[in-house]
Amino acid sequence: MSDVSKRAESIRPFIVMDVVARARELEASGRDIVHLEIGDPDLTTPxxxxxxxxxxxxxxxxxxxxxxxxxxxxxxxxxxxxxxxxxxxxxxxxxxxxxxxxxxxxxxxxxxxxxxxxxxxxxxxxxxxxxxxxxxxxxxxxxxxxxxxxxxxxxxxxxxxxxxxxxxxxxxxxxxxxxxxxxxxxxxxxxxxxxxxxxxxxxxxxxxxxxxxxxxxxxxxxxxxxxxxxxxxxxxxxxxxxxxxxxxxxxxxxxxxxxxxxxxxxxxxxxxxxxxxxxxAQDDVARMREVYDERRRYLVPALRSIGLTVATEPLGAFYVFAGATHWGADSVHLASRLLEEAGVAVAPGRDFGPGGEGFLRFSYATSLERLHEGVARLAEWAGAR
Ligand SMILES: Cc1ncc(COP(=O)(O)O)c(C=O)c1O
Incomplete structure (x- = not known):
């Protein structure tokens, strides 16, 4: 019998961390992975x-x-x-x-x-x-x-x-x-x-x-x-x-x-x-907001154009929560497939509660160039399905 407390046992792990860990493994074996899974700004502190x-x-x-x-x-x-x-x-x-x-x-x-x-x-x-x-x-x-x-x-x-x-x-x-x-x-x-x-x-x-x-x-x-x-x-x-x-x-x-x-x-x-x-640092915040906004204005229509659903425009933070049921009903399984098959790491919606099932979270805390690359890979993956 484990001596681990029920309190600690009951904490649900972040599934996205499994995605991150697997992405690192793939990178260690030489694959290039586009990281759209984590909410950590790529911009540096002002x-x-x-x-x-x-x-x-x-x-x-x-x-x-x-x-x-x-x-x-x-x-x-x-x-x-x-x-x-x-x-x-x-x-x-x-x-x-x-x-x-x-x-x-x-x-x-x-x-x-x-x-x-x-x-x-x-x-x-x-x-x-x-x-x-x-x-x-x-x-x-x-x-x-x-x-x-x-x-x-x-x-x-x-x-x-x-x-x-x-x-x-x-x-x-x-x-x-x-x-x-x-x-x-x-x-x-x-x-x-x-x-x-x-x-x-x-x-x-x-x-x-x-x-x-x-x-x-x-x-x-x-x-x-x-x-x-x-x-x-x-x-x-x-x-x-x-x-x-x-x-x-x-x-x-x-x-x-x-x-x-x-x-x-x-x-x-x-x-x-x-x-x-x-x-x-308020000017710096305004500058970074511009950078994220440019990425958002690229990413939302790009995700729609490859078949994902973004019902209403996200207006803040640096995430797009896109409906992906017709790519796969199980978001954890789908995120795993996208990582293995397309080389794109995303967060499965289920990580955020049952109401998130069927969605994928895309973080645009990464460069426009990498966003382009990620979308291109997803488009190819979706086309070949
Ligand atoms: C909604 C929300 N609250 C809190 C946090 C935690 O932030 P902090 O780095 O200040 O602990 C995060 C981090 O992703 C977040 O998304």
Whole structure:
């Protein structure tokens, strides 16, 4: 009998990591693989951010920081909230973390008792249900559909609320769908949260990468919101590990205690770099957004032209979630075939929940040249089927 805990056993692995591992094996044997499977920007961190980190290291800023984060960075988060959304937040409500991922532990760890439910979109970022399960809560998936731009239908969210519901999770722009919630969607969710005395948990990590209109924060619509955000995507800082949560006042101290005990603090000079990112890298974000948008405007019609279905234009992040049932109903099997037979690595939709079955996620965090190559290979594969 295995001594591994049920809690650890119950975590579902990312199937896409199997795709990555197999792609590496094929590459080691000499095959060229086009990587469209991972959400890791190919663009490098802007120079102003790198320089700020270097200067901080040179200045010896290498010790622990307060668990809640450097005051300058927390102030900078408040400054961005005012500048980007017209929202006044107290810098004291900002908790700096080592990425958006640990912020999820702080959020769900300070909010959930065993059996508490969290409503989340299906498909969604797979860490959400895993975190909720790990902490003894119950994820409650609500289907979102391609024809709705993968936005919640508000009556379905309302029907999913029970006396055990603690929060509604939203993620706009979305991984895996690239879908974007409009101000009306967020206003409806905020109203539900307020009427039912529950919380809105808004993962805003892809803000900065929205291609039409501006991204709206949950905090524009209600105080009953937690915001998760991080530097990985818009600032191309995945490997730096920096993020934050903006929490309602009564949750700051509980989250601080979790942070103190489990992580102590985020890296000191990385926080200095994050401050520079928020205050001085907005032009870089705009430049990178242009680059992604050019790729998106190529990729969406290209995928359609080879027979995949993109029902509504993805408007944010760097993903296209394309319907592929007529290439194969089982997305895991299909992704494996595309890798082996066409040399193109993609993420199977099922990785993101049952509602993702029949879809493939294409990441365009890779060069236009490689996107062209990937599409050419897929076109040939589809033609020869
Ligand atoms: C929706 C979403 N939230 C959170 C994360 C995790 O980000 P971080 O690198 O800040 O931990 C990701 C990473 O892919 C993501 O797609």
């Amino acid at each position: 120079e102003v951010i790198v320089k700020a980190a270097e200067a901080a290291m040179d200045a010896g800023e290498t010790g622990y920081t307060p668990s809640l984060g450097l005051p300058d960075l927390r102030d900078a988060v408040a400054y961005r909230a005012r500048d980007d959304y017209g929202v006044d937040i107290d810098p004291g409500s900002v908790i700096v973390t080592q990425g958006t991922s640990p912020a999820m532990l702080l959020l769900f760890g300070s909010l959930l008792d065993p059996g508490d439910e969290v409503i989340m979109p299906d498909p969604c970022y797979p860490a959400y249900p895993n975190y909720v399960n790990f902490l003894g809560g119950a994820p409650v998936p609500v289907r979102v559909r391609a024809e709705d731009g993968f936005r919640y239908r508000i009556d379905e969210v309302e029907r999913a609320i029970t006396p055990r519901t603690k929060a509604i999770m939203c993620n706009s722009p979305s991984n895996p769908t690239g879908g974007v919630l409009g101000p009306d969607d967020l206003a409806h969710l905020a109203r539900l949260a307020e009427e039912r005395g529950i919380w809105l948990a808004s993962d805003e990590i892809y803000h900065g990468l929205q291609f039409e209109g501006r991204a709206h924060s949950a905090l524009e619509f209600t105080d009953r919101a937690f915001v998760l955000n991080g530097f990985s995507k818009a600032y191309a800082m995945t490997g730096w590990r920096l993020g934050y949560m903006i929490a309602p006042p009564q949750f700051v101290r509980p989250a601080e205690k979790i942070q103190q005990n489990f992580f102590l603090c985020a890296s000191n000079f990385v926080q200095v770099a994050g401050t520079a990112a928020l205050l001085r």
